[in-house]
Amino acid sequence: MPTGQTDTIVGIDLGTTNSLVAYADERGPRVIYTTRDGARDNGMVPSVVAIDPAGGVIDVGRSARLHAIERPEITVYSIKRLMGRGFEDVQEEARRLPYRVVRRAGGQGRDIAAVQIGSRVYTPPEISAFILRELKARAEAYFERPISKAIITVPAYFDDTQRQATRDAGKIAGLDVIRIINEPTAAALAYGLDRHDDSTIAVYDLGGGTFDVSILRLSGGTFEVLSTHGDTHLGGDDFDWEIIRLVQQEVRRRYGEHLAFPPSTLQGLRNLAEAVKIRLSSQDQVDFEIDLGQGRNFGMQLTRGDLERMIEPYVQRTIDSCRQALCDAKLEPDAIDQVVLVGGSTRIPYVRRRLREVFGKEPYSALNPDEVVALGASVQASVMAGLKREVLLLDVVPLSLGIETLGGAVAKLILRNTRMPCQATEMFTTFLDGQTSIKLTVLQGERELAKDCRTLGEFELRGIPPMPAGMPKVQVTFLIDQNGILHVSAREQRSGKEASIQVIPAHGLTREEVRQMEKDAYAHARQDMKIHRLIDVRNQVVFDTAKAEQALRKAGPTLDPNLRKTITESMANLRRLAETSEDSEAIYQALQDFDRMTIPLAEHAVAQALKEAHQQETGERNS
Numbered sequence: 001m002p003t004g005q006t007d008t009i010v011g012i013d014l015g016t017t018n019s020l021v022a023y024a025d026e027r028g029p030r031v032i033y034t035t036r037d038g039a040r041d042n043g044m045v046p047s048v049v050a051i052d053p054a055g056g057v058i059d060v061g062r063s064a065r066l067h068a069i070e071r072p073e074i075t076v077y078s079i080k081r082l083m084g085r086g087f088e089d090v091q092e093e094a095r096r097l098p099y100r101v102v103r104r105a106g107g108q109g110r111d112i113a114a115v116q117i118g119s120r121v122y123t124p125p126e127i128s129a130f131i132l133r134e135l136k137a138r139a140e141a142y143f144e145r146p147i148s149k150a151i152i153t154v155p156a157y158f159d160d161t162q163r164q165a166t167r168d169a170g171k172i173a174g175l176d177v178i179r180i181i182n183e184p185t186a187a188a189l190a191y192g193l194d195r196h197d198d199s200t201i202a203v204y205d206l207g208g209g210t211f212d213v214s215i216l217r218l219s220g221g222t223f224e225v226l227s228t229h230g231d232t233h234l235g236g237d238d239f240d241w242e243i244i245r246l247v248q249q250e251v252r253r254r255y256g257e258h259l260a261f262p263p264s265t266l267q268g269l270r271n272l273a274e275a276v277k278i279r280l281s282s283q284d285q286v287d288f289e290i291d292l293g294q295g296r297n298f299g300m301q302l303t304r305g306d307l308e309r310m311i312e313p314y315v316q317r318t319i320d321s322c323r324q325a326l327c328d329a330k331l332e333p334d335a336i337d338q339v340v341l342v343g344g345s346t347r348i349p350y351v352r353r354r355l356r357e358v359f360g361k362e363p364y365s366a367l368n369p370d371e372v373v374a375l376g377a378s379v380q381a382s383v384m385a386g387l388k389r390e391v392l393l394l395d396v397v398p399l400s401l402g403i404e405t406l407g408g409a410v411a412k413l414i415l416r417n418t419r420m421p422c423q424a425t426e427m428f429t430t431f432l433d434g435q436t437s438i439k440l441t442v443l444q445g446e447r448e449l450a451k452d453c454r455t456l457g458e459f460e461l462r463g464i465p466p467m468p469a470g471m472p473k474v475q476v477t478f479l480i481d482q483n484g485i486l487h488v489s490a491r492e493q494r495s496g497k498e499a500s501i502q503v504i505p506a507h508g509l510t511r512e513e514v515r516q517m518e519k520d521a522y523a524h525a526r527q528d529m530k531i532h533r534l535i536d537v538r539n540q541v542v543f544d545t546a547k548a549e550q551a552l553r554k555a556g557p558t559l560d561p562n563l564r565k566t567i568t569e570s571m572a573n574l575r576r577l578a579e580t581s582e583d584s585e586a587i588y589q590a591l592q593d594f595d596r597m598t599i600p601l602a603e604h605a606v607a608q609a610l611k612e613a614h615q616q617e618t619g620e621r622n623s
Helices: 062-066 087-096 124-143 160-172 183-192 236-255 263-279 304-328 349-359 372-384 513-523 525-558 561-580 584-597 599-622
Strands: 009-013 018-025 028-031 048-051 057-060 075-077 100-105 111-117 120-122 149-154 176-182 199-206 211-219 222-231 285-293 296-303 338-342 392-396 401-405 409-414 422-428 438-444 454-461 474-480 486-492 498-502
Touching: 009 124, 009 183, 009 372, 018 124, 018 372, 028 372, 048 062, 048 124, 057 062, 057 124, 062 075, 087 100, 087 111, 111 124, 120 124, 124 149, 124 160, 149 160, 149 183, 149 372, 160 176, 176 183, 176 372, 183 199, 183 211, 183 222, 183 338, 183 372, 199 304, 199 349, 211 304, 222 304, 236 263, 236 285, 236 296, 236 304, 263 285, 296 304, 304 349, 338 349, 338 372, 401 474, 409 422, 409 474, 409 525, 438 486, 454 486, 454 498, 525 561, 525 584, 525 599, 561 584, 561 599, 584 599
Parallel strands: 009 149, 149 176, 199 338, 222 392
Antiparallel strands: 009 018, 018 028, 048 057, 048 075, 100 111, 111 120, 199 211, 211 222, 285 296, 401 409, 401 438, 422 474, 438 454, 474 486, 486 498
């Protein structure tokens, strides 16, 4: 460390299967291979925690994993797949796990997923904090002093809830998480550190539980994310489960459908599946045998071709994401100079073969895919610590953000793939006379209607002085900070009343929702825009006719009776058309005609106001 430097900021890859801690100095980034006891290993801490039912942690990391079969119901793994997610969203996942996933009350009327060990319930951030404490202890043993600051990586498609859950885990572990950065972006930092040429790269990150692909442009120390796509519920765990399911089917076929798989057997099958998957990356076939007890031995052979057929749907989903990321970046595959691999699942030959087919080039594998994210995080940590100033990181928002407007439409303030940090401001107003509060619903998604998007949070702006509809000027601001956390504020300009919210919803996006949001947005774009347009023009009819009614009442008997009758009849016809017709253009044209018809009414109102003002002035002068 430089003279006078007291704080060491470490980079942490908090992974589904394994986690690592790294640091960077003038000599470059490196993984910390020192254990908390001062010994050396490969630096990877399995993301596994064994918890005593009476309270307290028994083991974290390798030891917890080694004894998982003996104590399956108290050994927690793959906790990252539960981070920031609702209980209802993880039912399929929970059925696979030997430990107990339960409900725990959360905000927004949703229950969050948690883990019950004995009589105590642990949230995913609490479990993750045990892993982070182990990494923190390793760093402290290496540096021989306390470590309190860290950069932690997350999948690019983690939403606000999942990012906040990661920050909470760091806080529980005694770490000041000074920045959250996306895993593919961290990998690009590590990859591009020594490159001096301008290049465009694709970072393909397939880990144990999540998948991301990001397209980045590297130029003169600037790392600009052009687009990102992915799935927060896709990874090597799914490959393992396909092997487990096949073995279960074969065992039941041989010994009967009644055969059950207790937690210890399920844990053993998981370990077996992972080992078989790894071996098939270097072998064409694997023979294995399982002792089922009671003198029953089950053996079978699995080939690489068998594995490829089982995982093909998952790999195809990653390929679809790659194509979408290219489309969003407005690039063809041949514009990509290098495909960088991240995550242990990229070692599977079938994955690399499919990537060659898409991008037309051999994926880059010189960097250890297990370490590259932690190394990149440590590079960003060195930037934050002021050790490396020539690196600039420009990341993007994965999904569009906006608020619900009258009639259930969505006003998008920040579009997906907008560079972070970012801010957007838009003016809104009231719809009813004398309205003193506005409810703001914050939405995430690509569709045009609120019902088709995910609600992230709600808050209310109160204390607006009573004014005619349309008079209040409410400035709504969306701010996304460098960690990808969304802050929303609203301010009524005339009164100065303010309200704000840091969007921390109680659950994350379900397995298919992020992918489906974008898919539906393309499929329904024309229909959604048509409905949005219809909602807007109907709202305008209500607003304009209400104003015309007010003007008619105020004009009283001074208005020409024929004009009053014409406007009243036209107003009734316009309202009837807006209520019954689905043709937004016809309603809009009728509204334009009505607005032109009411010009004499507006002129009469102006003349009347001037006359009243003149009479008042004359009266004051005479008095």
